[in-house]
Amino acid sequence: MPPRPRRSYDQFCAAARALDAVGDRWTLLIVRELLLGPRRYTDLHADLPGVSTDVLASRLKDLEQSGLATRRRLPPPASAYVYELTGRGRELTPVLRALAAWGAPELAERRPTDAVRAHWFALPLLDAVALEEGLVELSLEEGDFHVRMGGDGAVVSYGDGPAPDEPDARVTLDAVTAVELGRGTLSVADGVRDGRIAVTGDGPLAKALRNG
Structure with missing residues (x-):
């Protein structure tokens, strides 16, 4: 499935570019959770009261698409998938x-x-x-x-x-x-x-x- 198109402010401005990537509702709170380290989808959903499953899945895909987060499978016996920030994503810590x-x-x-x-x-x-x-x-x-x-x-x-x-x-x-x-x-x-x-x-x- 091709990545969904992202909305953009279409402004040649660093702040606007940053908001293109993380300005949607819930995105920065998901980053806050991932600063703890790798998290399963169910853990993220439990620690983000009020977010719908559809919105959470969509925002995680956006973070992957922007190169801010990755999804990987844990080795056995866990065999669960986790999301974690990339180096670029962790640069949002001071923000x-x-x-x-x-x-x-x-x-x-x-x-x-x-x-x-x-x-x-x-x-x-x-x-x-x-x-x-x-x-x-x-x-x-x-x-x-x-x-x-x-x-x-x-x-x-x-x-x-x-x-x-x-x-x-x-x-x-x-x-x-x-x-x-x-x-x-x-x-x-x-x-x-x-x-x-x-x-x-x-x-x-x-x-x-x-x-x-």
Whole structure:
């Protein structure tokens, strides 16, 4: 089946070209999910409440067509297909981080209809925990996610669920506190002093988080 034609703004402008690729509704949120690593279609659908199966399938095809994502089959015994970002797709990480920072003030109050997943807090929290090299596990009532930093404090990767290895620090907090950290109105150290955040671990990373 030939690829479906894509709509275009037909403007010789970098922003317009970018929106040609990722400007459709749901596309950037799918990219947000794929930043966690390879995901099955069923996982994506479960973590994108409100998206229809047709729209999700269509947007994934668009991402493949644009060279931003690929689909591959896992080896046995899994034998499932997963979607993952290409290098070009992962270059959208700072775009999503900037959007998360810009949108953080809109999280003043959670609406009754709002879905929430713990890993959705990862992007706005990256700057709050990126202090030292190491692996941080963050636990909220909604679930866990983990962040791995490089030697310069830059985020190397993050993923859903508990850390795959023994983390250098474990951070426990609630969603309201996570929002304040993402806005920059609260530091981890201040949250620890106020009793709103618990940081466990004895290494440099845990101490840096506790002390700010």
